[in-house]
Amino acid sequence: MTDDIFTEAELFNCWTGGKPPTTEEIALFDWLEVGGVRDVSMPFDDGTIFEACDDADAELWSVYGRYRPTETHAGCECITDGPPGDMARAVAIAEHLGQLWGLPVRRR
Numbered sequence: 001m002t003d004d005i006f007t008e009a010e011l012f013n014c015w016t017g018g019k020p021p022t023t024e025e026i027a028l029f030d031w032l033e034v035g036g037v038r039d040v041s042m043p044f045d046d047g048t049i050f051e052a053c054d055d056a057d058a059e060l061w062s063v064y065g066r067y068r069p070t071e072t073h074a075g076c077e078c079i080t081d082g083p084p085g086d087m088a089r090a091v092a093i094a095e096h097l098g099q100l101w102g103l104p105v106r107r108r
Contacts, residue, residue, distance in 0.1 A: 006096060008020070010080065010093060011079075011080055011093060011096075011097065012079060012080055013080045013081055014062070014078040014079055014080050014081055015077075015078075015079050015080065021065070021079070025065075026065070026101050026103075028065075028067055028068060028070070028073050029065040029066060029067060029068065029101075029103055030066050030067065030068045030103075031066050031098075031103050031104045031105065031106055032063060032064065032065060032066070032079075032094045032097055032098050032101075032103050032104070032105045032106070033063070033064040033065075033066050033076060033094075033105070033106050033107070034062070034063055034064075034082075034087075034090050034091050034094045034105065034106075034107055034108065035052055035061065035062060035064065035107070035108030036052070036053050036054065036055045036058025036059075036060070036061050036062075036087070036108075037050040037051060037053060037058060037059065037060060037061070037062050037081075038050065038051055038053045038057055038058060038059045039059055050062070050081075055087065058087070059084055059085070060081050060082055060083065060084045060085065060086075061081075061082045061086075061087045061090035061091070062078050062079075062080065062082065062090070063078070063079045063080050063081075063082065063090055063093055063094045063097065064076040064077060064078050064079060064108075065077050065079055065103075066106075080093060091105075091107075
């Protein structure tokens with residue numbers, strides 16, 4: 001268990017409204033996943049577009065909830081992006097959330 005203190009902004013910066021997922025939403029996850037991403041946005045894009053990549057090319061690491069496959073859900077949903085260049089912090093966030101929610105954490 002980590003002794004780190006996390007803010008809601010750190011924990012849920014990609015989740016709707018920056019608030020924690022509901023109990024019902026969390027129940028749809030099989031595990032949490034940490035993976036590196038890089039910015040592939042073009043000047044004409046509306047917002048930032050991140051793409052999964054190898055750790056060596058990562059600008060930051062994101063924490064995802066991996067959905068249990070159902071008729072309505074598949075794949076994963078980004079919960080938060082860790083600070084740029086700090087994989088250890090993203091892993092610590094994932095482990096913290098995993099302990100809170102009773103979910104295992106895996107690396108992509």
